[in-house]
Structures are given as structure tokens and as C-alpha cells.
Amino acid sequence: MGDAPLAATGTVVRLRPDLEQALHDAGRLAFFRGLPNSAQRELAQWVERAADVAREGRIEEVIELLELRADELRTALPAAAAGRRR
Numbered sequence: 001m002g003d004a005p006l007a008a009t010g011t012v013v014r015l016r017p018d019l020e021q022a023l024h025d026a027g028r029l030a031f032f033r034g035l036p037n038s039a040q041r042e043l044a045q046w047v048e049r050a051a052d053v054a055r056e057g058r059i060e061e062v063i064e065l066l067e068l069r070a071d072e073l074r075t076a077l078p079a080a081a082a083g084r085r086r
Contacts, residue, residue: 013040019047022059028066 012033015023023029032040043062050058 013037013044015044016048018055019044019059019062022063023066026063026067028063028070031066031070032062 020029023032032043035043043065047055047058047062
């Protein structure tokens with residue numbers, strides 16, 4: 001996939017095509033887009049700054065981080081909902 005410069009377009013952080021495709025393939029693109037723009041930009045820039053040989057590894061690390069965070073949120077939701085019912 002070709003390189004695209006990292007840029008913020010309006011309120012959406014534009015991603016490198018390889019990062020966007022990897023997030024989509026992993027089923028994490030919607031979760032990523034749900035993050036605050038500053039977090040999206042920080043993760044995208046971290047991938048962007050990697051040397052070509054390390055970029056794929058960083059993309060995988062971002063996906064793993066999103067999966068971990070999604071799992072944490074899923075387990076926290078039932079506890080938070082139970083607290084509101086009292």
C-alpha cells in the first residue's frame with residue numbers, strides 16, 4: 001500500500017492506508033474512530049514515525065492495544081451498570 005501523509009482533515013484523523021486497512025481487517029476501525037481525536041492522532045503518528053521495517057510491528061501493537069482496551073471496557077460495563085441500578 002502506498003504512503004499517505006498523516007493529516008487531520010476536519011474532525012477525522014486521516015490514516016496511512018496500511019494502518020486503516022489493518023484496523024479494518026482486525027475489526028477495530030470503529031473502536032479506533034471512537035477514541036478522542038488526540039488519541040487517534042498520537043497512535044497514528046507513532047506508526048507514521050516508525051521506519052519502514054518496523055511499521056508493520058507497530059501497527060500490530062496498536063491493534064493489540066485496542067483489543068486490550070476493548071476487553072477492559074467490556075468487563076467494566078456490567079459493573080458500572082450494576083452500580084447505577086442501586
